[in-house]
Amino acid sequence: MTREEAEAILVEAGRADDDDFPLLEAAIACAIHDYPFRDPDPVRTLARNAAERLGERMDRESPDDALAETMAADLRLNGDLLHYDDPANTDVIDVAERRRGLSAALAVFYLDAAKRAGLVAQGVDFPNHFLLRVETPAGPVALDPFSQGRIVLPSELSRRALRAGLTPHIADRLDLLMAPVTDRQALIRLQNVLFSRAIKAEDYQGAERSAMRRALLDPEDHRPWLDVASAREKQGALNGALDALHRARTVGGQEVIIQPASFERLRMRLN
Known part of the structure; x- marks a missing residue:
C-alpha cells in the first residue's frame, strides 16, 4: 500500500459516522502513511485471533477478565517498559510483530477485539496515559493495556489524576476520569503522541504527516x-x-x- 492509498482510506474513515468508524483499518492506514509498502496482514491476523479467543473466554469469565487475559496472557500484548520511546511502540504494524507498544497503540487491538466479540469497551483519554473503560455487570471498570490489562482502582485513578496536575475537585470525579471517547478520538490520541514526539525530535516531516492524519480523521x-x-x-x-x-x-x-x-x-x- 502506498502513502497515497493510505491517505484515501483515512479520508473515507473521516467521513464515517462514529458508530461505523473503521478503527483497525484506519490505524493500519496511519502506520503505512508514515512508512509505506509494508505488509498489514499480521495486524489483521492478530486482530482476528484476538476476537476469536475473546469470544471463547466470554462464556466463562467476566468481561474485564476475558479481555485482559485474551490480550495480555494469550496474545502477549503489553507495554514496552525498556524502550518506551522506541518509534515502533506507536505503530500498529510493529506492535503486532513485537507484541509491545504504548497504551494508545495497544488499545487499538483491545477495542477492535471487544467490538467484534460484542463486549462494550471504550477508550478513556486519561492524562498522560490512555486507558480503557469496560462495562461489566457490576459497573464500568478501568483497564490499563500498558500493564497487562490490569484493573485500575478508583483510588489509583484519583492519585494518577493528581500527579498529572488535575485539581482535587476533578480528581475525585470518577465520571470525569472515566469519561469514554470514540474510537476516532482514540486513534487521534495516538497521532497526537506521534506529533509531539516528532516536534521534540525536530522531525518536521513526521510532524506534518501526523497532523495531516488528524485532519483527515476528523475533517x-x-x-x-x-x-x-x-x-x-x-x-x-x-x-x-x-x-x-x-x-x-x-x-x-x-x-x-x-x-x-x-x-x-x-x-x-x-x-
Whole structure:
C-alpha cells in the first residue's frame, strides 16, 4: 500500500459516522502513511485471533477478565517498559510483530477485539496515559493495556489524576476520569503522541504527516491544520503553510482565531 492509498482510506474513515468508524483499518492506514509498502496482514491476523479467543473466554469469565487475559496472557500484548520511546511502540504494524507498544497503540487491538466479540469497551483519554473503560455487570471498570490489562482502582485513578496536575475537585470525579471517547478520538490520541514526539525530535516531516492524519480523521476540526501549517513553516514550505492556515479558516469558520501576523509573516518570507 502506498502513502497515497493510505491517505484515501483515512479520508473515507473521516467521513464515517462514529458508530461505523473503521478503527483497525484506519490505524493500519496511519502506520503505512508514515512508512509505506509494508505488509498489514499480521495486524489483521492478530486482530482476528484476538476476537476469536475473546469470544471463547466470554462464556466463562467476566468481561474485564476475558479481555485482559485474551490480550495480555494469550496474545502477549503489553507495554514496552525498556524502550518506551522506541518509534515502533506507536505503530500498529510493529506492535503486532513485537507484541509491545504504548497504551494508545495497544488499545487499538483491545477495542477492535471487544467490538467484534460484542463486549462494550471504550477508550478513556486519561492524562498522560490512555486507558480503557469496560462495562461489566457490576459497573464500568478501568483497564490499563500498558500493564497487562490490569484493573485500575478508583483510588489509583484519583492519585494518577493528581500527579498529572488535575485539581482535587476533578480528581475525585470518577465520571470525569472515566469519561469514554470514540474510537476516532482514540486513534487521534495516538497521532497526537506521534506529533509531539516528532516536534521534540525536530522531525518536521513526521510532524506534518501526523497532523495531516488528524485532519483527515476528523475533517470538522480546524486545529490539525494549524499544526500542519507550523510543521510546514519549519521545513521552509511557506506556500504549503499558508494553504494550511487557509484550510484551518475554511474548516473552522471566521470565528477561528488565527493571528493576522501569522499570515503576514509567511507572506513576507515568500517575498
